[in-house]
Amino acid sequence: MLSRPAVSVSASSSAATDASPSLFPLNTSQFSCQANSKVLRFLGNKKLPSLNCRTIGWRRSSSQPKSGSMESFTARATAQPLKNANELIDSVETFIFDCDGVIWKGDKLIDGVPETLDMLRSRGKRLVFVTNNSTKSRKQYGKKFETLGLNVSEEEIFASSFAAAAYLKSINFPKDKKVYVIGEDGILKELELAGFQYLGGPEDGGKKIELKPGFLMEHDKDVGAVVVGFDRYFNYYKVQYGTLCIRENPGCLFIATNRDAVTHLTDAQEWAGGGSMVGALCGSTQREPQVVGKPSTFMMDYLANKFGILKSQICMVGDRLDTDILFGQNGGCKTLLALSGVTSLSMLQNPNNSIQPDFYTNKISDFLTLKAAAV
Numbered sequence: 001m002l003s004r005p006a007v008s009v010s011a012s013s014s015a016a017t018d019a020s021p022s023l024f025p026l027n028t029s030q031f032s033c034q035a036n037s038k039v040l041r042f043l044g045n046k047k048l049p050s051l052n053c054r055t056i057g058w059r060r061s062s063s064q065p066k067s068g069s070m071e072s073f074t075a076r077a078t079a080q081p082l083k084n085a086n087e088l089i090d091s092v093e094t095f096i097f098d099c100d101g102v103i104w105k106g107d108k109l110i111d112g113v114p115e116t117l118d119m120l121r122s123r124g125k126r127l128v129f130v131t132n133n134s135t136k137s138r139k140q141y142g143k144k145f146e147t148l149g150l151n152v153s154e155e156e157i158f159a160s161s162f163a164a165a166a167y168l169k170s171i172n173f174p175k176d177k178k179v180y181v182i183g184e185d186g187i188l189k190e191l192e193l194a195g196f197q198y199l200g201g202p203e204d205g206g207k208k209i210e211l212k213p214g215f216l217m218e219h220d221k222d223v224g225a226v227v228v229g230f231d232r233y234f235n236y237y238k239v240q241y242g243t244l245c246i247r248e249n250p251g252c253l254f255i256a257t258n259r260d261a262v263t264h265l266t267d268a269q270e271w272a273g274g275g276s277m278v279g280a281l282c283g284s285t286q287r288e289p290q291v292v293g294k295p296s297t298f299m300m301d302y303l304a305n306k307f308g309i310l311k312s313q314i315c316m317v318g319d320r321l322d323t324d325i326l327f328g329q330n331g332g333c334k335t336l337l338a339l340s341g342v343t344s345l346s347m348l349q350n351p352n353n354s355i356q357p358d359f360y361t362n363k364i365s366d367f368l369t370l371k372a373a374a375v
């Protein structure tokens with residue numbers, strides 16, 4: 001039996017189970033339904049068909065766990081080494097793979113990945129690739145897969161840049177409003193594909209503030225959402241512009257592609273991640289964002305809805321505990337930690353670590369050998 005029950009429940013969840021139909025059934029255990037007057041004013045006080053508590057529940061109350069933090073309410077049994085890959089493969093319909101540290105490391109494919117993906121496809125499994133990296137669009141990621149010799153279609157790729165645009169679509173974000181972007185090209189490309197107007201992004205990378213007496217920065221009053229992702233050209237101009245939009249434009253949304261503390265720009269050290277840019281805006285606005293990337297359940301809900309799959313029929317495979325594994329657990333999926341990325345066995349087994357996947361293995365190509373051994 002692969003699905004191991006949680007061993008104890010330490011806190012109650014306030015998860016709402018609204019039975020009304022919704023295209024994007026967001027989990028309101030993470031985000032409260034504060035359809036405040038500003039949001040309704042921004043949406044013109046219209047009762048939109050898909051506008052319900054869940055889809056506009058972007059604002060988290062202070063009593064709820066921080067998105068991006070360890071928000072699982074259950075203490076899980078200790079992770080087990082994967083011994084019978086066949087059993088795991090047979091028990092699910094879909095594998096969701098994180099990319100960096102699972103499929104590739106930087107620009108290098110991890111050993112055995114093509115054969116493993118081929119084997120899973122030959123057994124009729126749906127494969128989905130999810131990344132918190134918002135610097136590229138789905139199309140740009142498609143090229144990376146192609147360059148690495150992997151046959152993956154754009155429809156199988158879900159980056160947090162895409163999630164930001166999908167989220168705005170899910171709440172019927174008005175097309176006459178604009179999105180201010182703190183982030184890189186991937187977010188702009190996805191917003192464009194979704195038909196949204198935007199400003200900011202790389203073109204604000206070189207802008208400076210000239211602080212002379214009486215200087216006042218103007219901002220576009222039609223900005224209805226600020227999307228913040230990883231941005232190598234982050235600067236004070238962007239912080240101030242985004243802050244003005246969020247603080248002064250009625251109902252302006254604050255959306256984060258992810259809150260990752262660190263990222264891996266080079267293999268020599270860890271670098272400040274998207275969470276550092278998001279944190280700056282949290283500090284200046286005193287607001288918490290709607291996170292659309294991992295470990296928020298938005299993308300999982302979106303995927304389950306798009307493909308019509310039960311979350312219990314999904315196995316999330318990743319190399320990070322606080323994003324990938326938590327993402328799978330928050331979504332109610334099976335989870336497998338690959339030790340081919342940032343998490344070592346000693347980190348997993350550290351007594352201070354409370355995030356325990358169902359299984360762990362060295363790399364996903366273990367599916368091939370463990371499969372053979374199990375037959």
Ligand SMILES: [Mg+2]
Pocket residue numbers: 098099100101102318319320341
């Ligand atoms: Mg990773």
